[in-house]
Amino acid sequence: MTYSIGEVAERMGTNTSTLRYYDKKGLLPFVDRDAAGRREFKDNDFNFLEVINCLKKSGVSIKDIGKFINLCLQGDDTLQERYDYLDQEESVLEDKVREMQSQLDFLRFKKWYYKTSVEAGTEDIHFTPGTKFVDPTTHAQYQNKLAATKNIRELIDLDSNDNQ
Amino acid sequence: MTYSIGEVAERMGTNTSTLRYYDKKGLLPFVDRDAAGRREFKDNDFNFLEVINCLKKSGVSIKDIGKFINLCLQGDDTLQERYDYLDQEESVLEDKVREMQSQLDFLRFKKWYYKTSVEAGTEDIHFTPGTKFVDPTTHAQYQNKLAATKNIRELIDLDSNDNQ
DNA sequence: ATACGACTTGAAGTAGGGTTTAAGTCAAAC
DNA sequence: GTTTGACTTAAACCCTACTTCAAGTCGTAT
Numbered sequence: 001m002t003y004s005i006g007e008v009a010e011r012m013g014t015n016t017s018t019l020r021y022y023d024k025k026g027l028l029p030f031v032d033r034d035a036a037g038r039r040e041f042k043d044n045d046f047n048f049l050e051v052i053n054c055l056k057k058s059g060v061s062i063k064d065i066g067k068f069i070n071l072c073l074q075g076d077d078t079l080q081e082r083y084d085y086l087d088q089e090e091s092v093l094e095d096k097v098r099e100m101q102s103q104l105d106f107l108r109f110k111k112w113y114y115k116t117s118v119e120a121g122t123e124d125i126h127f128t129p130g131t132k133f134v135d136p137t138t139h140a141q142y143q144n145k146l147a148a149t150k151n152i153r154e155l156i157d158l159d160s161n162d163n164q
Numbered sequence: 165m166t167y168s169i170g171e172v173a174e175r176m177g178t179n180t181s182t183l184r185y186y187d188k189k190g191l192l193p194f195v196d197r198d199a200a201g202r203r204e205f206k207d208n209d210f211n212f213l214e215v216i217n218c219l220k221k222s223g224v225s226i227k228d229i230g231k232f233i234n235l236c237l238q239g240d241d242t243l244q245e246r247y248d249y250l251d252q253e254e255s256v257l258e259d260k261v262r263e264m265q266s267q268l269d270f271l272r273f274k275k276w277y278y279k280t281s282v283e284a285g286t287e288d289i290h291f292t293p294g295t296k297f298v299d300p301t302t303h304a305q306y307q308n309k310l311a312a313t314k315n316i317r318e319l320i321d322l323d324s325n326d327n328q
Numbered sequence: 329a330t331a332c333g334a335c336t337t338g339a340a341g342t343a344g345g346g347t348t349t350a351a352g353t354c355a356a357a358c
Numbered sequence: 359g360t361t362t363g364a365c366t367t368a369a370a371c372c373c374t375a376c377t378t379c380a381a382g383t384c385g386t387a388t
Contacts, residue, residue, distance in 0.1 A: 200383070
């Protein structure tokens with residue numbers, strides 16, 4: 001069974017020009033052509049496409065994805081190298097997840113800050129009296145509430161219920 | 165206490181041209197100038213810079229960060245709007261984290277795939293005999309091993325120890 | 329008083345990741 | 359047999375987020 005670029009694009013949730021662009025950038029060296037020069041994707045090519053998708057969503061550049069795909073086509077000699085690459089990529093992704101989680105913490109602090117401000121009708125409740133500086137105790141208050149709560153969703157949601 | 169653009173750049177781990185670029189794009193409308201026209205950052209401005217940093221790391225575009233900052237300068241009338249924006253941004257970030265975690269799952273499966281291939285000396289162990297198609301049972305094998313293990317690190321690490 | 333370093337601006341340049349356009353080929357439907 | 363729709367290419371274009379450059383202005387140290 002073979003598939004046209006249009007069928008593949010639809011199945012992968014992308015469009016044909018993006019796939020052609022990837023091909024030009026060396027991400028699809030495994031794709032065959034028919035007599036008329038049209039791309040002919042095989043079932044197994046979806047395994048590659050899945051890997052490309054994963055690396056792309058993990059933030060790997062087109063160039064580096066190309067390098068990995070080309071390692072794949074070099075056979076069993078590059079198995080260890082491919083493992084090592086994915087191992088390193090796993091660490092990179094884990095770091096990104098941790099980073100995002102700490103941005104989430106900050107976002108949730110700010111949500112709490114605005115929620116309490118909305119309730120008070122003014123942001124001033126968080127300022128050190130007489131200045132336009134956010135009171136350092138503000139963040140401490142939040143940390144205390146947070147420590148006393150299983151998760152932040154609960155904190156935000158319980159607060160909402162308090163007001164109803 | 166005020167700070168020059170150079171001091172701020174160093175403290176924020178960026179450089180002066182990036183800060184000027186942000187200013188030009190409307191991200192720093194709160195920054196004052198001295199008599200000679202030089203930017204003069206105040207202590208409180210670091211609160212804004214922290215927010216900019218958080219949104220940037222969360223993947224928010226320069227343009228949208230600018231909108232948020234400008235809401236901040238419009239006073240208490242926009243508190244609810246700011247809360248709603250961060251609430252939505254929290255969901256977006258949570259989705260991203262979930263997405264990354266599923267990419268991590270896939271990456272770990274592929275690590276297992278390569279690890280077992282390296283041990284066997286060939287990728288062929290995962291192919292349906294007589295074809296160059298990855299055997300659909302490969303992923304099932306991995307899922308079974310995974311189900312029998314507390315976490316994937318353990319799976320990967322136990323496998324490594326088997327070989328020593 | 330002059331040199332140095334840090335600042336200012338506008339404008340141009342770069343990199344990454346596509347998207348669009350123009351001109352053409354081909355197979356199947358009418 | 360011609361029209362339609364899906365494909366082909368190279369080249370141009372676009373957007374985001376910087377980065378670099380050129381020319382000029384300050385304040386301070388020598």
